[in-house]
Amino acid sequence: MTKQPIKTEQTIQVFKALADPVRLEILQYLNGLDHEVACGEVGAAIGISKTSGTYHFKILQAAGLITARKEAREKYVAIDRGTFDTVVGHFWDQL
């Protein structure tokens, strides 16, 4: 059971996802909660349009920084700190 190396592509995807003020606001909002919330709640809280929300949540999810679960009409999102900790925590080692 040896540790999996992290691919450069994943590292870049995560850093790109983190390198945007809107997405940092989303993460900040989610980080203050200990439960999932609907995308609409986040969007309303930080003042972005639905369309913009769809775009940014997709990037965060693809990077593994949030989890997303669609239930009927709504999509529930929550922060996923594991990806950050893994990718960023091992940055120097496997750079």
Add this chain to the structure above:
Amino acid sequence: MTKQPIKTEQTIQVFKALADPVRLEILQYLNGLDHEVACGEVGAAIGISKTSGTYHFKILQAAGLITARKEAREKYVAIDRGTFDTVVGHFWDQL
């Protein structure tokens, strides 16, 4: 003597600097060394043009990820792990 909060702008600048394959290669090269080297050596090692080097080294330096010192004709660069550790290490705290 309380810790300084890190501004969102700096966090974004650092993540943006890290979110590029050329710059990751530069950091990887520098990370394997324990001394400064001329920009030209790095550029030759990873196969980029002088112009491209100038562009990327400037971004890395502005983000605080490398130190740069001009001596006569050459510019010597070295990795600066402190910025990464500070900005990224405190990410969740002060998000």
Add this chain to the structure above:
DNA sequence: AAAATAGTTCAAAATATTTTGAACTATTTT
């Protein structure tokens, strides 16, 4: 059944980043 709600898709426009080459400055070598 109609209206409202939550979110998505698509394409166009706006904006930001990266690459490229030519001309340049300053320094070192011949």
Add this chain to the structure above:
DNA sequence: AAAATAGTTCAAAATATTTTGAACTATTTT
């Protein structure tokens, strides 16, 4: 003094990211 070397500057072109609005799907409320 001329040539070579290390890096910079500038502007244009190429590419990537972000924003916007209209039309849409699926679900829930009235």
